[in-house]
Amino acid sequence: MNNSSLERARKIRTAGIYAFFIIGSIVMIFPFVWMLLTSFKTVEESMMVPPTILPAAWQLKNFTDAMASLPFGALYKNTLLMIFWRVVCAVVFSSMAGYAFAKLNFKGKDLLFSIVLVQQMLPSQIFITPQYQMLAKVGLTNSIFGLVFPGLVSAFGTFFMRQAYLGIPNEIAEAAYLDGCNQWQSFVKVMAPLTTASMAALAVFTAVFAYGDLMWPLIVNTDLNLMTLSSGLATLRGQFSTNFPVMMAGSLLAMIPMVVLYLFFQKQFIEGVAMTGGK
Amino acid sequence: MKEKASKRSRSESMWGYIMIAPTIIGLLVLNIYPFLDTIKLSFSKTLPFGLYELRGVQNYVKMFASAEFWRANMNTIYFCVLTVPIGLFLALVVAVMLNTKIKGRTFFRAVFFLPMVVAPAAVAMVWKWIFNTEYGILNTLLMHHINWITDPNIVIVTCAIVAIWSNIGYDAVLLLSGLQNISQSYYEAASLDGATKLQQFFHITLPMVSPTLFVVLIMRLMSSIKVYDLIYMMIEQSNPALTSAQSLMYLFFRESFVTGDRGLGSAVVIWTVAFIGVVTLVQFWGQKKWVNYEV
Known part of the structure; x- marks a missing residue:
C-alpha cells in the first residue's frame, strides 16, 4: 500500500517534469517556427487578422528580396x-x-x-x-x-x-x-x-x-x-522596417549555418560552454 | 651538473618570454593602452578631424547634468532588476529538472540552449515581430492592443522578456554542472531520514549549488549592466520610446559613434565600469551571507 502510493507520487512527479519541459520547449522553439512560417508568407498575408498559421503558398520571394538587398x-x-x-x-x-x-x-x-x-x-x-x-x-x-x-x-x-x-x-x-x-x-x-x-x-x-x-x-x-x-x-x-517576412527570411539565412552546426555538434557546443564556465 | 641546471633554467625563462610574448604584446596594444586612452578621452574635448584637447572634468559635468544619462542609468538598473532574479530563478528550475533521470533530457537541454547559438540580432528580429502591436501574434493571442515596443512604460519589460528567454539555457547549463557535482549520498541519507523532495532542495541542493549560483549571478549581473545588442536591435533610434529603453552602453554607442562626441561617450563608459565595480564588490561582500563553501 505504502509502496504503491510512493510509486504513484513518483509517476505524478515525472508527469509534472514532462509537462514543464514540454511547455518550456514550446516557448523556446515557437519563435523560430514563427520566423520560419512568416518567412514564406507575403507581406499582405503576414498582416492578416486573424493571422494564418501556415503560409497560403510557400513562396521564396522574401529570400530573394533579402539576398538582393x-x-x-x-x-x-x-x-x-x-x-x-x-x-x-x-x-x-x-x-x-x-x-x-x-x-x-x-x-x-x-x-x-x-x-x-x-x-x-x-x-x-x-x-x-x-x-x-x-x-x-x-x-x-x-x-x-x-x-x-x-x-x-x-x-x-x-x-x-x-x-x-x-x-x-x-x-x-x-x-x-x-x-x-x-x-x-x-x-x-x-x-x-x-x-x-x-x-x-x-x-x-x-x-x-x-x-x-x-x-x-x-x-x-x-x-x-x-x-x-x-x-x-x-x-x-x-x-525593411515594416516588411517582417523579408526580415524573417534574412534572420533565417543568418542563423542557419550556426544552427546546423549546432544540430550536429550539440554535445560539444553545450559542454564546451559549460567547461568555460561563467565568463 | 649545476651548470646544466642553470642552462636549463635560462632556456626555461627564454621560452617563457617567447611563449607569452604574443599575448602580452596583444594585451598591451589592444587593452591596456586603450583603457588608459579611454580615461584620457573622458577628460578631453572632441575636436573635428579626430583631434582631442584635454579639458578636465567637462565631459563628466555635462554627463551628470544630462537627464538622458540618468534615465539610461535607471533603465539599466530596471533591466537588471527584471532579468537577473527571474532569469536565475528560472534557470535554476530548468537545471534542477534537467538533473533528474528522465528520458529525453539531452533533447530538452539542447532546446533550452538553442538561443545561445543564434545571433542576438536575429533573436531580436523575431521577437520584434512577435511583439508587433498591430500584427504581432502575441497581441492576437492576448486579444489586447499592447504597445510592447513603443510604450515607454513597457518597453524595458519587453526587452527583459527576450533577454531572459535568450539566457535561460546558458545559465541552466552552468548551474547544471554545479548540480552534477553534488554527491548522491547526501540525497540518499536525506531520503532515509524521510526528507521530502522540497526539503532536500532547500537543505541540500540550494546550499551545495550556491558557489556556482554565485558565479552565474556575477556573470549575469555584469552582462546585464552591459546590455546593448538586444536593445539596439529591438529599439531603433527613431523609436519614440528610445530614451525610455536606452541602456548605458546604448548611450555610449550613440554618443561615441552616432553623435560623434567620443569624450562624452568615454565618460559614460568609465562611469559604467565604476558602476560594475561597485556592484561586484557589493556582491562579493554579500556572498558571505548566503554562499556555502564548506563542502
Whole structure:
C-alpha cells in the first residue's frame, strides 16, 4: 500500500517534469517556427487578422528580396573568416601563454599575469573607441583584419588554458625533458595534445561569441560588403522596417549555418560552454 | 651538473618570454593602452578631424547634468532588476529538472540552449515581430492592443522578456554542472531520514549549488549592466520610446559613434565600469551571507 502510493507520487512527479519541459520547449522553439512560417508568407498575408498559421503558398520571394538587398555571400564569408581567425588566434596564443604561465619559471611572471587578470575584469566596451581610432589611423577599418582585431589575443583564453595546464602533472613535462625535448618541443609534442578538450571548448566559446558580436562589427566595418551577418541584419532592419517576412527570411539565412552546426555538434557546443564556465 | 641546471633554467625563462610574448604584446596594444586612452578621452574635448584637447572634468559635468544619462542609468538598473532574479530563478528550475533521470533530457537541454547559438540580432528580429502591436501574434493571442515596443512604460519589460528567454539555457547549463557535482549520498541519507523532495532542495541542493549560483549571478549581473545588442536591435533610434529603453552602453554607442562626441561617450563608459565595480564588490561582500563553501 505504502509502496504503491510512493510509486504513484513518483509517476505524478515525472508527469509534472514532462509537462514543464514540454511547455518550456514550446516557448523556446515557437519563435523560430514563427520566423520560419512568416518567412514564406507575403507581406499582405503576414498582416492578416486573424493571422494564418501556415503560409497560403510557400513562396521564396522574401529570400530573394533579402539576398538582393544584402550580399549574403560576402556576409557568410566575412563572418566565417572573422570566426576562423579569432578562434585560431585565441587557441594558439592562449595555449602558448597558458602553458608558460602554468609550467615555466621566469622573472616577472606574476606581474605579467596580472595584466591578463585586469583585462578580464574590464568590460570590452572600455577598449572600443581607442581600438577603433587605432585602426582608423592606419586605414584598416572596413577590412577582415578590422573584424578580427579585438580578438587577436584572449585574456580569458589565457586564463582558461592556464587552468588546463595546471591540471597536468609536472612529471609528464619532466619526462619529456629527460627524453631530450626542449621547452617548446615538450609543449607542442607532449603537453598541448593533452589539452585538446580545453582547446575545443575555447574554440566553441570564441566562435559563439564572435558570431553574436554586434557592436564592434557595426563600428569598424560600415561597407556593406565587409559586414558580418549580425551587422548586416541590423542594416536590413533599417531598410525593411515594416516588411517582417523579408526580415524573417534574412534572420533565417543568418542563423542557419550556426544552427546546423549546432544540430550536429550539440554535445560539444553545450559542454564546451559549460567547461568555460561563467565568463 | 649545476651548470646544466642553470642552462636549463635560462632556456626555461627564454621560452617563457617567447611563449607569452604574443599575448602580452596583444594585451598591451589592444587593452591596456586603450583603457588608459579611454580615461584620457573622458577628460578631453572632441575636436573635428579626430583631434582631442584635454579639458578636465567637462565631459563628466555635462554627463551628470544630462537627464538622458540618468534615465539610461535607471533603465539599466530596471533591466537588471527584471532579468537577473527571474532569469536565475528560472534557470535554476530548468537545471534542477534537467538533473533528474528522465528520458529525453539531452533533447530538452539542447532546446533550452538553442538561443545561445543564434545571433542576438536575429533573436531580436523575431521577437520584434512577435511583439508587433498591430500584427504581432502575441497581441492576437492576448486579444489586447499592447504597445510592447513603443510604450515607454513597457518597453524595458519587453526587452527583459527576450533577454531572459535568450539566457535561460546558458545559465541552466552552468548551474547544471554545479548540480552534477553534488554527491548522491547526501540525497540518499536525506531520503532515509524521510526528507521530502522540497526539503532536500532547500537543505541540500540550494546550499551545495550556491558557489556556482554565485558565479552565474556575477556573470549575469555584469552582462546585464552591459546590455546593448538586444536593445539596439529591438529599439531603433527613431523609436519614440528610445530614451525610455536606452541602456548605458546604448548611450555610449550613440554618443561615441552616432553623435560623434567620443569624450562624452568615454565618460559614460568609465562611469559604467565604476558602476560594475561597485556592484561586484557589493556582491562579493554579500556572498558571505548566503554562499556555502564548506563542502
